[in-house]
Amino acid sequence: MNTTSHTATPLFTTPDTVTRKMGKFTLRYRPYTLTLKHVFTIAAGSRSTTPVVLVELEYDGVAGYGEASMPPYLGESHESVLAFLNRVDLTAFSDPFLTEDILTYIDSLAMKNTAAKASIDIALHDLLGKLMGQSLHRIWGYNPKTTPDTTLTIGIDTPEIVRQKVREADSFKILKVKLGLDTDKLMIETIREVTDKPLCVDANQGWKKREEALEMAHWLAERGVIFLEQPMPKEQVDDNAWLTAHSPIPTVGDEAVQRLSDIRSAHGVYSGINIKLMKCTGLREAHKMAELARALDMKVMLGCMTETSCAISAAAQLSPVVDWADLDGALLISNDVYQGMTVERGKVVLPDRPGIGIAFC
Known part of the structure; x- marks a missing residue:
């Protein structure tokens, strides 16, 4: 296991990055906006950008990365995802391999907010793979x-x-x-x-x-x-x-x-x-x-x-x-x-x- 102290990447040292230390975990997140190469039109409407929130979850000097993407029909936004992540408290968890416990807790925080929940889930899975030195597949x-x-x-x-x-x-x-x-x-x-x-x-x-x-x-x-x-x-x-x-x-x-x-x-x-x-x-x-x-x-x-x-x-x-x-x-x-x-x-x-x-x- 890597015990070297992790320094956040430049992507997570921006003025709009939120950094929260929660026991053995450190959670960082920031809003970002994706720009489409072409205007994207479907039956429900058109758009040229998509809001996302980028996430970094650190444990024992190792960082996993996740993301919440919010197309219009999900009903989420930068504000709703950031508000959800502000509620996350991983202090009670000391073992990142207890994914069922951690992600059941994450899911319990709100009825919907599925993209916000996915950002933590992806970061946790990325972290676990890195701790094991193996790809998820x-x-x-x-x-x-x-x-x-x-x-x-x-x-x-x-x-x-x-x-x-x-x-x-x-x-x-x-x-x-x-x-x-x-x-x-x-x-x-x-x-x-x-x-x-x-x-x-x-x-x-x-x-x-x-x-x-x-x-x-x-x-x-x-x-x-x-x-x-x-x-x-x-x-x-x-x-x-x-x-x-x-x-x-x-x-x-x-x-x-x-x-x-x-x-x-x-x-x-x-x-x-x-x-x-x-x-x-x-x-x-x-x-x-x-x-x-x-x-x-x-x-x-x-x-x-x-x-x-x-x-x-x-x-x-x-x-x-x-x-x-x-x-x-x-x-x-x-x-x-x-x-x-x-x-x-x-x-x-x-x-x-x-x-x-x-x-x-």
Whole structure:
């Protein structure tokens, strides 16, 4: 175990960094704003930035790193995450390996705040891997050679920009297309002018009528779409189940499947689930979600928000055991502060470093 006194990195010595000593732990965190390379448009709206909070958790001279990313639909903000982290008190814990105790306590602090909880969870898992000198995927016994290809997301845009985005994604083997507006067919037809690669689509709850959704599913299947993510509002449970039963391609629940407790109710409604660390409070629960979905014979997709390579590399540790990956969040931003998981010829490549495998840029 490393007993050398840890000095916070320059990333955590800024004027807006909060530093709190709590027994054997020191927690540091600061707000940060990610800048997107392109304006990102989905059925619910457009944005060019995403607020995040960066976290450092130190124990015995070793530091783990985490992150909370807050896209609009999570209902979190810099203020809400900082307020949550200000409530965290790890003084009662002296052993970082008691993850169930620590993370159960973290989860008990509020009903929601899942991204804030994920920032602690990721930092703790990164810390444990470093204390053990092993990457998380090795600790879990996963084979890094079995990682899937990851999609690159093409947001809703003008035909000219869509063509540009598709050309920029030349090294990727599969693309994810945002739909859910009245331009859906134009989006797919524009992409098909440039490439015949397999596609998956995410309607982000944008379709409202099941008959029209089924018609679109058949139309999309004929154009090389391999699965359909969150086609209709999550509240339309019966409609989504009907669509899944009749669709020529699998359906995946995203907004409808936030945490472990949502999976059983999603069974039979969707063909699979999309696991995201920011929805489910982090790696501990994500790991359990993947195992339960497998036990129920459901497909497993591993997704992300707009994030730095910290949260992306953390999620990637689970990628060897999923069917599909959508881990492009760090590739969509222009101001990443870490390096970690990479993509080579479209395939997720796990870094050979302890913990979640990140280093500073």
